[in-house]
Amino acid sequence: MFVKTVIVTLCLAVLPAAAYAGCSSRGHQAQSCAPGTVWDAASQSCVKQVNS
Template sequence: MSKLKTLAAATALTLVPAMSMAMCAGKSHQAMSCADGMVWDSEQQACVKQVMG
């Protein structure tokens, strides 16, 4: 029985990080915040000057 528990624990420890990486696949990163007067431009992946109007 202890071999089965060891195998189950090893499997869980192997699969959990792989599953968490898969859940994050395809997500884009964002800037945490931009300076005043700046906004995040997802195409340029950078903060750019905000254009009013």
């Protein structure tokens, strides 16, 4: 009985860390901007596209 309790406790302790690790890549989603604008990482917003 003690061994089962220890195993369950370890699993419950590890599961939140595993769930967080699996979701950590969500911060890198693609940004879509209106036509004629592009994403500017410095200002974290869409800005007018300048053709040079």
